[in-house]
Amino acid sequence: MEIILLIAACIVSYLVFAWLVNVVKATAKTAVAIAILVLVVQVLFGIGPSDVMQTLADLWRGIAQFLTGSS
Numbered sequence: 815m816e817i818i819l820l821i822a823a824c825i826v827s828y829l830v831f832a833w834l835v836n837v838v839k840a841t842a843k844t845a846v847a848i849a850i851l852v853l854v855v856q857v858l859f860g861i862g863p864s865d866v867m868q869t870l871a872d873l874w875r876g877i878a879q880f881l882t883g884s885s
Contacts, residue, residue, distance in 0.1 A: 852866060
C-alpha cells in the first residue's frame with residue numbers, strides 16, 4: 815500500500831513540476847516580447863517606457879470610470 819502511495823506522489827509531483835516549467839516558459843516568452851516591443855517603440859518613435867505605462871494607467875482609469883459611471 816505504501817509503495818502505491820509513493821508512486822502516486824511521485825507522479826503528482828512530476829505533473830506539478832512540468833506544469834510549473836510550462837508556466838515559467840510562457841511567462842518568460844511574454845516578458846521578452848513586451849521588452850522587445852517597448853524597445854522597438856522607443857527606438858522608432860522616441861516613446862519611453864514611462865510614457866507607455868502612463869498611457870496604460872490612463873486607459874485603465876478611463877475604463878474604471880466608464881464602468882462605475884463616475885466622471
